[in-house]
Amino acid sequence: MAKHLFQICLLGLFLLTTHLSNAQNKKIIISDDLSNNAEELKVKVGTAWFGKIWKFKFGDYEVGKSKLGWTTTNQKSNLLNTKTESNTENKFSFVLNNKSSEEAIVNAMIKVEVEELQSFELFPNFFVGNNEVLSDSHFFSSLITTTSKMDETWVMIMAETYDSDTGYKYEAFLRNSDRTISIIPTSSNKNGGDARTFPALGYEFIENNKSLGAMQYFGGGALGYNKNIVWLRSDLDERMKLILAAAMTSVLQFKSP
Numbered sequence: 001m002a003k004h005l006f007q008i009c010l011l012g013l014f015l016l017t018t019h020l021s022n023a024q025n026k027k028i029i030i031s032d033d034l035s036n037n038a039e040e041l042k043v044k045v046g047t048a049w050f051g052k053i054w055k056f057k058f059g060d061y062e063v064g065k066s067k068l069g070w071t072t073t074n075q076k077s078n079l080l081n082t083k084t085e086s087n088t089e090n091k092f093s094f095v096l097n098n099k100s101s102e103e104a105i106v107n108a109m110i111k112v113e114v115e116e117l118q119s120f121e122l123f124p125n126f127f128v129g130n131n132e133v134l135s136d137s138h139f140f141s142s143l144i145t146t147t148s149k150m151d152e153t154w155v156m157i158m159a160e161t162y163d164s165d166t167g168y169k170y171e172a173f174l175r176n177s178d179r180t181i182s183i184i185p186t187s188s189n190k191n192g193g194d195a196r197t198f199p200a201l202g203y204e205f206i207e208n209n210k211s212l213g214a215m216q217y218f219g220g221g222a223l224g225y226n227k228n229i230v231w232l233r234s235d236l237d238e239r240m241k242l243i244l245a246a247a248m249t250s251v252l253q254f255k256s257p
Contacts, residue, residue: 026188026193026194026196026199026200026220027188027200027216027219027229028186028187028188028190028200028201028202028204028214028216028229029186029187029188029190029191029193030186030204030211030214030231031204031211033210033211034204034211034212034213034214034231034233035231037233037234037235038213038214038231038232038233038234039059039231039232039234040229040230040231041058041059041229041230041231041232042058042228042229043056043057043058043228043229043230043252044056044057044058045057045225045226045228046063048068051067051068052066052067052068053066053067053068053092053094053253054252054253054256056228056249056252056253058228058230058245059230059232059245060098060099061096061097061098061242061245061249062096062097062098063094063095063096063097063249064094064095064096064097064103065094065095066092066093066094066095067092067093067094068090068092069090069091069092070090071088071089071090072088072089072090073086073087073088073089074086074087074088075087081118082117082118082119082129083115083116083117083118084114084115084116084118085113085114085115086112086113086114087111087112087113088110088111088112088113089109089110089111089112090109090110091107091108091109091110092108092253093105093106093107093108094106094249094250094253096242096245096246096249098238098242098245100238101147102146102147102148102238102239102242103146103147103242104144104145104146104147104242104243104245104246105144105145105146105147106142106143106144106246106249106250107142107143108140108141108142108143108250108253108254109140109141109142110138110139110140110254111137111138111139111140112136112137112138112139113135113136113137113139114133114135114136114137115133115134115135115136116131116132116133116134117129117130117131117132117134118131119131132164133162133164134163134164135161135162135163135164136161136162137159137160137161137162138158138159138160138161139157139158139159140156140157140158140159140251140254141155141156141157141158142155142156142246142247142250143155144156144243144246144247144250146239146242146243148239149239152176152177153176154174154175154176154243154247155174155175155176156172156173156174156175156183156247156250157171157172157173157175158171158172158183158251158254159171159172170185172184172185172203174205174243174244174247179207180207181205181206181207181212182205182206182207183203183204183205183206184203184204184205184206185201185202185203186201186202186203186204186214187199187200187201187202188200188201188220194220196220196221198218198220198221199220200216200218200219200220200227201216201217201218201220202214202215202216202217202218202229203215203217203251205244205247205248211233212232212233212236212240212244213230213231213232213233213236213241213244213248214230214231215228215229215230215231215248215251215252216228216229216230217251217252217255218255225256225257228252230245230248232244232245
């Protein structure tokens with residue numbers, strides 16, 4: 001009986017370990033073409049010193065000089081404080097190095113605007129009005145140049161907006177004067193195969209139906225921010241890889257807790 005019970009415990013432990021391992025290994029879903037033609041690069045996150053961004057490093061790429069500005073917040077409301085508007089802004093910049101002498105220079109800005117209604121306490125425990133978010137906008141932009149071609153600027157825009165009248169809108173792209181690369185959200189539950197409460201999250205960078213790269217900024221679960229991953233298509237030229245790597249690094253900073 002004791003031997004049988006011991007075997008049951010071992011089987012239960014094995015199944016639990018297998019389940020946890022499978023959950024931990026789930027990554028964002030990317031196109032098969034990219035998966036077959038890109039190296040998976042795990043992102044190492046170094047220390048973020050005061051006034052600096054996180055020291056991200058993956059493959060041949062590493063954050064060099066950086067600057068993190070102060071976060072500023074402005075808020076205004078009506079006389080009874082039943083309607084408020086807040087505006088939060090933060091800027092950062094960094095240089096992304098690789099194994100060559102070429103560097104990418106990035107200047108980024110985060111802007112959050114929220115407009116909401118708040119109920120008014122007319123009498124003790126008696127409130128008039130509603131608590132409601134009217135609009136919530138998250139805007140992120142990056143300007144990217146490289147030392148080999150300073151006269152060319154790539155612009156990355158990521159905008160997520162919720163409006164109580166029009167609903168949710170999302171737009172994101174990486175663009176220069178000639179090219180536009182769409183930035184498409186993806187997750188480990190894209191096809192319904194990840195039942196975790198918090199699946200892995202990321203983006204895929206697609207131009208003319210061809211995936212150029214992808215990034216995972218959240219790995220899911222309790223330790224999701226320690227599971228950042230980058231994929232860069234192997235047949236891209238080194239300069240394009242650097243530009244994509246710089247864009248992805250700025251998103252990693254934007255999405256960092």
